[in-house]
Amino acid sequence: VSTAVATADALRRAPSARQAGWAGIALGVLAWFLALPPLLVRAPAVPVLVGALAVGAGGFAVSRGERRVGWGAIVAGLAGAIGGVASTRSGVDHLEAVVTWSALFAAMLRFATPLVFGALGGIVSERSGVVNIGIEGMMLMGAFFGIFGADLTGSWALGLVVAMAGGAVLALVHAVFSITLRADQIVGGVALNFLASGITGYLFVEHYGDQGTPDDVSRVPDVTLPLVKDIPFVGDVIGKMNLLTWLALLAALLLATFLFRTAQGLRLRSIGEHPRAAETVGLSVYRTRYLAVVASGVLASLGGAYLSIGFLGSFNQNMTAGRGYIALAIVICGRWRPGGALAFALLFGFSSALAQRLPTFSESGATLFQALPYVVTIIAVAGLIGRSRPPAAVGQPYTRE
Amino acid sequence: VSVVQEPAEGAALGGEPGGGPGGGQTSTARLAAYLQGGGVIVPLLTVLMAFLAGGLVILATGHNPASTYKAIFDGTGLNWFLPWTSSADRPAAALNLQQTLIITTPLIFTGLAVAFAFRCGLFNIGGQGQYLMGSYAAVWAGSTMAGVAHFPHIVLAALAAAVAGALWAGIAGLLKATVGANEVITTIMLNYTAIFVGQYLFGLGGPLQNDAQRSVPVSNDVAASAKLPVFWGDPQLQGLHVGLFVALVALVVFWVVLNRSTTGYEVRAVGLNPEAARYGGMSVARNYLLVMAVCGLFAGLAGAMDVLGWQFRVATNDITISQIGFIGIAVALLGRNTAIGTLFSALLFGALLSGTSQRNLDPTIFEPELASNLTTIIQGLVVLFVSADVLVLTILRRGRRLMPARRSGGT
Numbered sequence: 051v052s053t054a055v056a057t058a059d060a061l062r063r064a065p066s067a068r069q070a071g072w073a074g075i076a077l078g079v080l081a082w083f084l085a086l087p088p089l090l091v092r093a094p095a096v097p098v099l100v101g102a103l104a105v106g107a108g109g110f111a112v113s114r115g116e117r118r119v120g121w122g123a124i125v126a127g128l129a130g131a132i133g134g135v136a137s138t139r140s141g142v143d144h145l146e147a148v149v150t151w152s153a154l155f156a157a158m159l160r161f162a163t164p165l166v167f168g169a170l171g172g173i174v175s176e177r178s179g180v181v182n183i184g185i186e187g188m189m190l191m192g193a194f195f196g197i198f199g200a201d202l203t204g205s206w207a208l209g210l211v212v213a214m215a216g217g218a219v220l221a222l223v224h225a226v227f228s229i230t231l232r233a234d235q236i237v238g239g240v241a242l243n244f245l246a247s248g249i250t251g252y253l254f255v256e257h258y259g260d261q262g263t264p265d266d267v268s269r270v271p272d273v274t275l276p277l278v279k280d281i282p283f284v285g286d287v288i289g290k291m292n293l294l295t296w297l298a299l300l301a302a303l304l305l306a307t308f309l310f311r312t313a314q315g316l317r318l319r320s321i322g323e324h325p326r327a328a329e330t331v332g333l334s335v336y337r338t339r340y341l342a343v344v345a346s347g348v349l350a351s352l353g354g355a356y357l358s359i360g361f362l363g364s365f366n367q368n369m370t371a372g373r374g375y376i377a378l379a380i381v382i383c384g385r386w387r388p389g390g391a392l393a394f395a396l397l398f399g400f401s402s403a404l405a406q407r408l409p410t411f412s413e414s415g416a417t418l419f420q421a422l423p424y425v426v427t428i429i430a431v432a433g434l435i436g437r438s439r440p441p442a443a444v445g446q447p448y449t450r451e
Numbered sequence: 452v453s454v455v456q457e458p459a460e461g462a463a464l465g466g467e468p469g470g471g472p473g474g475g476q477t478s479t480a481r482l483a484a485y486l487q488g489g490g491v492i493v494p495l496l497t498v499l500m501a502f503l504a505g506g507l508v509i510l511a512t513g514h515n516p517a518s519t520y521k522a523i524f525d526g527t528g529l530n531w532f533l534p535w536t537s538s539a540d541r542p543a544a545a546l547n548l549q550q551t552l553i554i555t556t557p558l559i560f561t562g563l564a565v566a567f568a569f570r571c572g573l574f575n576i577g578g579q580g581q582y583l584m585g586s587y588a589a590v591w592a593g594s595t596m597a598g599v600a601h602f603p604h605i606v607l608a609a610l611a612a613a614v615a616g617a618l619w620a621g622i623a624g625l626l627k628a629t630v631g632a633n634e635v636i637t638t639i640m641l642n643y644t645a646i647f648v649g650q651y652l653f654g655l656g657g658p659l660q661n662d663a664q665r666s667v668p669v670s671n672d673v674a675a676s677a678k679l680p681v682f683w684g685d686p687q688l689q690g691l692h693v694g695l696f697v698a699l700v701a702l703v704v705f706w707v708v709l710n711r712s713t714t715g716y717e718v719r720a721v722g723l724n725p726e727a728a729r730y731g732g733m734s735v736a737r738n739y740l741l742v743m744a745v746c747g748l749f750a751g752l753a754g755a756m757d758v759l760g761w762q763f764r765v766a767t768n769d770i771t772i773s774q775i776g777f778i779g780i781a782v783a784l785l786g787r788n789t790a791i792g793t794l795f796s797a798l799l800f801g802a803l804l805s806g807t808s809q810r811n812l813d814p815t816i817f818e819p820e821l822a823s824n825l826t827t828i829i830q831g832l833v834v835l836f837v838s839a840d841v842l843v844l845t846i847l848r849r850g851r852r853l854m855p856a857r858r859s860g861g862t
Contacts, residue, residue: 245827245835
């Protein structure tokens, strides 16, 4: 009886320690937030006090066994205090130039869009048991063939179709090598990235030469929401978003529903966890994996197309610049779930948005700030890896008995 | 009958249902096992297939594959070795060959940086970042410390590059060893970070930007005392520097460490099967950290050879264009992660790079800008073919079908 009471006691206590940890994390964020616009508290003592509270809450959580959340709160508290104090010491005009929340959030969504598409592609493929390092290359194919198609046909919609076809072809190569030929999926994926870089670079030089892609190419339009546009904060962020950004959000929702609410999704996941068992109950491992890999190529290519005909309106060699790899990191951090991936894509998008605005503080440091998304990726992958469990059969070629 | 052969084949085909459960092995470990076996034929056929596919690309875009490849071959300077090359062509061929060997030198190092990791079951895609960090350190050490004598200055600069590369790769190694962070992702992110570090250091207003030319985003020039001696050709025209011999020594060191030392034994054991190695009392984490640091050391030296041998400065434009570290992946894979294989595939890709360079390729036959992308395509195809070892599979397929039959016949 006494052990039962103790267990019940511990169960009652555990959530409170976890809540303290989460509260600490929130306090850490608050410590910095207080010193930023619009509140702009100028007394350094305030962020220090709030940060200290966060560290205290984190320490409490750690002492009660909630180590991960607790340490998260301690780090958040320290970062919040340091950032807050730094903010109180920098000029108000600088702060207001960098931290315009509506512009930051709008930029966050812009930067997150290709990452969301890439990560969703990675999730589809890896949930079926095939590692797809080639996401980067498939994005690049989408970026080039998107603008190529839009330029040839004069229509962005057909451009998107051509982009998806480009991504699908490269994905099909990956499927043939990794599923039928049982190649090493990681090495094969890296090969595809070289291949995509070479193919798109070759065709770019061949077709557009030194002039680059034309300026008047048909672009994916922005969606203007009539009433929402006039709401003060929300309107600035989502009132005039690109169609592909809406599509990315929709795709995340649809994929989450498909994977976790439909029988087909369950089958896909079971093939990624235990292909032998799935085949035993009559599912075709090969066919499902082929479809999943090609779907991942289509999704990734939309992310690339967003870069060329959605956002910039031009193409440069290797313009994806590692976004496909960041998308893979997002897959891991988001624990192979569309919702989690969306959240982390927004986090990475925010770090890019911030990096874009930070140069106000230091001109020569501007280039260094551009490394922020990549550094954040390393930290996120290192910090979250222990909690994240990949599908059991991922990366293993499957052979029929 | 096949008792002796069986373990070898079982290792090569680990993961096959006939070969027992291969779940404990990582895919890279399986690949490492694959790549150790096999002779010269398979890599040669792989290259042939890649070049044929590249030829199709040339043909499909309306160029002549034969004359294109001929022009690239002439650009490599390898015709210097052909006895029928006329004495009038020889000086130009010699210049081109010097270029080829100058590029081969860093490729040997970055190839080793990838190969050593593969032998431990790690995939080091971070050769590019490690190479860049090495070149930054080399140019810094080579352009400062003015009073140092010739030979010590070179050694110090190369040492700085090796340490910088090792530390940079060590970040990925440490994260892999402590929290198990996927080295593919961390090394790629470190590549991009290294690019921005360089653009910050040598960009306008950066801390290591040129003291005299404040409007040009380059580093200071390497002092004469830190320049590698040139032993073939004119030092003013990028003659061949002694870094090639350093690279050859590195190949020997790689082979000896891997095949004739306890460390190498552990590295290979972890690469073949980390679980078994752990069970055998080896520290897998320690090996991961050590191997990544050594890989970074190799790649860092590649940067040192380029900076001290012929570039003598680092320009921010070159930082983003450079592909030496990435091509190291193809070099290692095609060379089957062996010392001798790395040497020959570094020579192949060195020749391909110099043959398609702006300086060596005749632009009237094929645009160098197109050709450099062609190199990337061929590089991708080589890695793709090696990843599947399509040819090996076809050759082994008969053997694989026979194997279970033989086994059941024997028992």
